[in-house]
Amino acid sequence: MSELDRERRELATVLQRPGVRPDPLLRITRRTFVHRSCLTGAATVAQTFAWWPLLNTIDVAYAAEEPFKFAWVSDTHLYPKSVNTRFVEKVQRAAREVQAMNPPADFMIFGGDLAQLGRANELELGVELLNEVKIRKVFIPGEHDWYYDMGAKWKQLFDKPNWTFDHKGVRFIGLDTVTRGPDYWTVRKMSPEERMDHMATLDGSVAGPWAGVGRDQLDWVQKTLADWDKARPVVIFSHNPLYEYYPPWNFWVRDWREVNEVLKPYTNVTNIHGHVHQVLYNEIGTMRSIGMLATSWPWPYAPEGVPKLTKPMIRADPGDFYDGVGWETLSMNKDRIETQYVMWGRKEVFVQSPPDSSLSQPEILRPRIADQIWPY
Amino acid sequence: MKTSARFTVVLTRPCLVGALGVIALVVGPASANKDPVTPQQLKAYEDAFMEQVRIGDLLFHGDAALAKKMNVVLTTTGMACAMCHPFASDTHPQAFPKYQVSMNKFATLRDMINWCIEKPNQGEKIDSDSDAMKALEAYIYWSNTGSVLVPGKY
C-alpha cells in the first residue's frame, strides 16, 4: 500500500466514523434554480441575481440569528497588467457583481491567492481592483501571496493572516493555512524569486507539504471557540481544505488530524476554502467543507481522492477564459446556508452526465521529475 | 542471403517435482553483426527518452529560458501548461486520436497541444515535428504511464 493509500484509509477511519454526520437536524439538499429572468428574458439589474443564467446551490441547514449573505472571491492570481489583462478583467467583473448584489452582501471574504508571484505590485493591483467593492472586506492569504517576501507586503496591506469575528449569531474564523511551509530555500540558497516560483508550482515537488494550520494557531482556535456554545454555528475560512483530498497538490492541511481534534466538539462547523479552483463538497465528522471556484482558471479534479459527496463541476472549455471560473455568494438563513456558485459562461455548473466530467477519462498519473534533477 | 539458425535443445532429467527444464540456444549465422541488447545500451535508450521527458516537463512548467533557447513561444499570458494540467492531468493522451469538439475536427495529441498553446496561452503554434513538440509529447505520455488507452473517447 502506498503512503497515500495509508493516509486515505486513516482519514476514513479517523474522520469519517460510522454514524457521525453534520447535525442530524440539518438536511443537505442540492438544488438548481432556473431564474425567472432567464425564462422570460426580462432581466433587470434591480432583480436579485439577475445576471445569473442559473443558480446552482448546495443548501445546508443552519441557525443564524437572522438571514444574511456574504460573498466569496478568491484565487485571482493577478499578474501585473503588462503581463496579463485577462485575470484583471475577471477580478473587475467579480468586484462589479459583488458590489451590485441586491440585497447587498454583509461582507466579502477574499480567500487567498490574490497575487500570482507574490510581488508588491500584484498585491497592490488586487487592492486597487477590489476597491470597487465598498462593503466590508476580510482577507486570508494564499501561498502565492506570501513566499516572495514572506508575507511582508501582505501583512502591510491586510494585517493579520488569521482573525475572528461574530456576525448575527455566527462565529467566523479566518485561518492561515499557508505561512508555515517547511524551509526548502535556505540550504538551497534560493533567491526570493526562486522560492516563490517553486511555491507557485502546484505540482512541484520542492516546496513539499507546505499547507498546515500549526499547533500555535490551533491553540488559538481552541481558545477562540472556548466560550462558544458547541451547537452554535461556526464558519471557518481557509485557503486549503481542512481534510486530506490530494496531498501532492497540497489539497489538504498536513495536520488535519489535529484540526479534527480541536473542532470535534463543535457540531455546527462549516469550512469554506479556496486553493482547489473547483467545486468540492465533503463532510468530515460533523464538519462540512465546501470548495470555491477561482476567478483565474479552473483546476481539474485530482486523479484520486475526490470526495464521494462531491457533485463534480463540468469540464471547462480552455478556449473560453470565463469558463469554469467565477465567485460565490453564501446566504445564511435561520435554517440553512446556501452556496451559490456564480460560474461565468455556464448554464450548468455541475455535471449532468459522466461525459461532462473530466473524471470520466480515468487517468493514472505520476509526479513530475524535472524539479528534482534540474540544478536548482 | 539465407539466414540459418541452429537450435540446441538440452533436455535435463525430470526433477523431483516432475517439471521438465528446457534450454533453447538460438545462434545466428557467423556473418551476423547484431548483438543482444546490453544493460548499458538499455540505459542509454532510456536516458535518451528521459532527457526528452525532462525537457518537456520544463517547457510544460513554463521554463522561459529553455523555450527561448528552443526558439518557441509557448505563452504570452504568463500561463504555463502545468497551471491547468498539474501532473499533465486532463491532457488525456490515451484518448487520441479523436474527434475534438473544440476544433471541430478529427485531431491528434499534437493538434491539441498546439490548440492549447494558441488559445489559453496565446502563444505561437509550433511545428508539429519540432523538438519542443516531441518533448512535450514525451512528458505528457510519460506522466500518463499506466493510463489505459481509450482512443476516440470524448
Ligand SMILES: [Fe+2]
Ligand atoms: Fe489558487
Ligand SMILES: [Fe+2]
Ligand atoms: Fe493556492
